[in-house]
Amino acid sequence: MDTALILHFLTTPWVFLIWTTFLKSFILLNVVLGVVSVTVFAERKVSAFIQDRTGPNRVGIPMTLLGGKKDIPFWGLGQMIADPVKLLTKENFVPAGVNKFFFWLAPKLVMIPPIMVLAVLPFGSSLFGVEMTIANINVGVLYIFAVASLSVYGITIAGWASNSKFPFIGGIRSSSQMISYELSMGLSIIPVFMVCGTLNLNDLIDWQIKNGWLVVPYWPHGFSLGQLLHPAQLGQSLIAGLSLQRFLLWIPLMISFVIFFVSIFAETNRLPFDLPEAEQELVGGYHTEYASMNFALFFLGEYAAMFAGSGAVVSIFLGGWSLPIIPDGSQGWLWGLVNIGVWFVKVSVLILFMIWVRWTLPRFRYDQLMKLGWLGFFPIALFNIFLTAVIIAFVHH
Amino acid sequence: MAIVVNRPKLTLAEKCYLPSIVAGLAITWKHLKRALFNKGIVTMQYPEEKWDANMPDWYRGAPTLVTDEHGKDRCVACQLCEFICPPRAITIKPMEIPDNDKWRKVEKRPEEFDIDMTRCIYCGLCEEVCPEQAIYLRKDYSITGLNRSEMVHNKETLYKLGGVMNGLVFKWNELK
Numbered sequence: 001m002d003t004a005l006i007l008h009f010l011t012t013p014w015v016f017l018i019w020t021t022f023l024k025s026f027i028l029l030n031v032v033l034g035v036v037s038v039t040v041f042a043e044r045k046v047s048a049f050i051q052d053r054t055g056p057n058r059v060g061i062p063m064t065l066l067g068g069k070k071d072i073p074f075w076g077l078g079q080m081i082a083d084p085v086k087l088l089t090k091e092n093f094v095p096a097g098v099n100k101f102f103f104w105l106a107p108k109l110v111m112i113p114p115i116m117v118l119a120v121l122p123f124g125s126s127l128f129g130v131e132m133t134i135a136n137i138n139v140g141v142l143y144i145f146a147v148a149s150l151s152v153y154g155i156t157i158a159g160w161a162s163n164s165k166f167p168f169i170g171g172i173r174s175s176s177q178m179i180s181y182e183l184s185m186g187l188s189i190i191p192v193f194m195v196c197g198t199l200n201l202n203d204l205i206d207w208q209i210k211n212g213w214l215v216v217p218y219w220p221h222g223f224s225l226g227q228l229l230h231p232a233q234l235g236q237s238l239i240a241g242l243s244l245q246r247f248l249l250w251i252p253l254m255i256s257f258v259i260f261f262v263s264i265f266a267e268t269n270r271l272p273f274d275l276p277e278a279e280q281e282l283v284g285g286y287h288t289e290y291a292s293m294n295f296a297l298f299f300l301g302e303y304a305a306m307f308a309g310s311g312a313v314v315s316i317f318l319g320g321w322s323l324p325i326i327p328d329g330s331q332g333w334l335w336g337l338v339n340i341g342v343w344f345v346k347v348s349v350l351i352l353f354m355i356w357v358r359w360t361l362p363r364f365r366y367d368q369l370m371k372l373g374w375l376g377f378f379p380i381a382l383f384n385i386f387l388t389a390v391i392i393a394f395v396h397h
Numbered sequence: 398m399a400i401v402v403n404r405p406k407l408t409l410a411e412k413c414y415l416p417s418i419v420a421g422l423a424i425t426w427k428h429l430k431r432a433l434f435n436k437g438i439v440t441m442q443y444p445e446e447k448w449d450a451n452m453p454d455w456y457r458g459a460p461t462l463v464t465d466e467h468g469k470d471r472c473v474a475c476q477l478c479e480f481i482c483p484p485r486a487i488t489i490k491p492m493e494i495p496d497n498d499k500w501r502k503v504e505k506r507p508e509e510f511d512i513d514m515t516r517c518i519y520c521g522l523c524e525e526v527c528p529e530q531a532i533y534l535r536k537d538y539s540i541t542g543l544n545r546s547e548m549v550h551n552k553e554t555l556y557k558l559g560g561v562m563n564g565l566v567f568k569w570n571e572l573k
Contacts, residue, residue: 049432050425054440258415360425361418376413 020130028118028134036303037080043355044079050359084296092292095164102161107290107297109154114304116147121311122202124321124340125328132321132340133202140201141193144312145186148267151305152178155269155276155286158298162289170285173366174276177266180373181273185263187381191252191388192316205320209328212246213319214253245395252388257317259377259384264309266369269302271358275366310350311343318346452536457521459537460512461559462552463530469500470556471531474507478523478532486516487523510552514540533559 009015041056048055059082060074094103120140124132137143152174159171192214193199196207208214266273277285284290287298314320321343322328327335364372410416431437441448464470474491492508494501523532537558542548550558 046429049429052428052432052437052439054438054442356422356425356429357418360421 021134024130024132024134025119028123029115032115032118032304032307033300035307036300037084039303039306039351039355040083040299041077041080042352043358045076046352046355047359050356087296087299088293090292092294094291095162095289097163098289099161099163102157103289104294106154106158106161107294107301109157110151110301111154111297111304113147113149113151113154114301114308117144117308118304118311120144120201121308121315122205122320123311123343125336126330127333127336127340129330131202132336136200136202138198138200140204141189141199141312141316144308145182148305148308148312149178149182151301154301158290159276159286162286164289166282166284167286167288170276170278170282170288173278174269174286177273177275177369180370181263181266181377184259184373184377184381185267187378187385188256188259188263189316190381190385191256194385194388194392195249195253201315201320204316205322208319209322213322214317215257245391248391248395249388252384252391253317255380255384257313259381260316261313262377264313265354265357266373268305268309268354270306270354272361272364273369274363275369278363280363306351306354307347310347310354313350314343314346318350449536456536456538457519457534459514459519459535459540459550459558460517460521460523460555461533461535461537462510462555463533463559463562464556466561466563468561469503470506471529471562472507472510473503473529473531474505474510475528477526477528481522481526483520483522484516484518486513486518487511488513507552510555512550512555514542514548514550515545530562533562535559 010019045055056076056079058071058073059076059078061072061078063069063071094100119134120137120143122131122133122136126132155174156171159167159169159174162168192204195214196204198204198207265271269276274285276282277287279285282288287295290298321339323339323342326338326342328339428437462470462472474489476489476491479485479487479489488509488511489507490509491505494503494506500506519534521534524534535558540548
């Protein structure tokens with residue numbers, strides 16, 4: 001076949017859409033799985049540092065195996081490879097008496113939802129004119145809610161199918177934890193839609209570029225490189241950003257941000273809300289009976305959920321891939337790459353923050369979490385909606 | 398009478414958690430920052446760094462046999478340690494000291510003396526029971542081997558680990 005013909009075929013709109021989508025999915029999936037293993041390493045290292053320990057610092061390049069005199073420790077970075085290899089090569093022990101079908105199904109149900117969430121997250125502006133979102137759909141945020149909550153099924157099924165008491169308690173806890181945070185999580189995000197008027201994550205980011213990130217909404221019409229050269233313009237746009245409505249809206253949006261972020265902790269089963277796992281009380285919680293790759297899938301699911309959750313927070317509240325002054329991908333592929341980098345940096349910072357919180361706070365008691373969800377966040381989130389409505393209706397520019 | 402402990406009255410700031418969470422984060426951040434610059438880390442890098450110098454005199458390590466100042470093995474093969482050993486780690490094969498030997502009047506010595514270190518529980522009963530003060534728990538703790546037979550200490554190894562012990566040693570140390 002002629003190369004021109006192939007090129008023509010590949011640039012036909014629907015063919016172009018299909019192969020770029022596949023390529024984007026493939027790359028993002030692999031990057032995320034790599035990030036998971038880096039996150040596990042970061043978790044171990046940060047926890048060690050917080051507790052005045054050294055953390056993994058031995059596994060590096062095993063020169064002694066290759067006939068060398070001394071191993072190269074490499075700051076323990078080899079641990080990132082050693083951990084998955086250990087999990088992969090372990091015996092996959094399935095206890096007698098488990099419900100086999102659901103026992104095998106559960107880890108997949110935990111692993112799949114966070115990866116599905118990644119589909120709608122805009123992880124960059126555009127590269128060579130290709131939008132850096134796998135699926136740019138109008139129900140973006142609703143889709144995240146719908147899919148992310150599915151992973152609770154995996155945990156509950158794992159607890160139930162294990163036919164053992166500790167996993168069972170873990171599964172039960174997970175489902176009741178879900179009903180106590182999910183509602184306030186959904187409600188907390190409503191002020192965002194009232195302010196921005198869109199559910200599409202890409203539009204949400206465009207709005208934030210123009211009006212400032214939702215947690216720091218102080219620049220209208222965006223910063224750009226051109227503006228930097230004209231200080232007068234820059235000053236004008238900064239002054240224009242200081243309107244009363246903007247300042248007042250910042251309060252409900254911050255409340256939204258806090259509630260949503262805390263709910264993300266609960267959603268991803270991270271401390272202080274890791275009740276389904278609760279090593280000290282429930283042995284291993286819902287994955288007590290799991291071994292080898294089945295266990296690794298739970299592990300992977302938890303960290304992928306962290307990644308997806310941080311991605312959602314970044315996209316909704318922290319301006320996604322945007323950074324003031326830096327233009328988007330339409331100005332050249334280099335800027336497109338920079339945008340992707342910015343997104344990953346923001347997500348990494350949030351993940352590090354989650355790790356940091358994990359090694360700071362003790363676990364909430366079971367009833368405390370329910371109380372926090374139902375009596376704390378739920379009324380505040382409801383009140384927040386009215387507050388936003390009042391500000392939008394009565395305070396004008 | 399039961400003591401009534403009233404719940405403390407919490408201020409609003411305490412009730413909404415956030416200030417104390419921030420305070421906690423500040424504490425952990427301090428530790429993280431310190432550790433990042435390699436300060437304040439308490440971990441000991443074990444095979445390279447050891448705590449041996451700080452080990453107390455009454456440390457109960459591997460049991461060993463000792464010789465006295467004349468180079469004579471103190472053990473007279475009475476087999477009391479063999480009988481008292483709770484996990485039965487000790488096996489002794491006694492022999493009579495031949496007539497032409499300098500120490501003939503001692504009459505007995507062990508021909509073979511094996512301590513199975515896979516069985517030994519480091520309880521120190523052998524040391525307590527020994528009437529001749531011939532067996533001592535020394536400070537060796539990392540006893541390793543590639544197979545079971547390497548883990549059995551024979552007479553030669555035991556004397557090598559034990560060394561020489563001069564005079565009478567007070568073995569009823571209360572800490573031991």
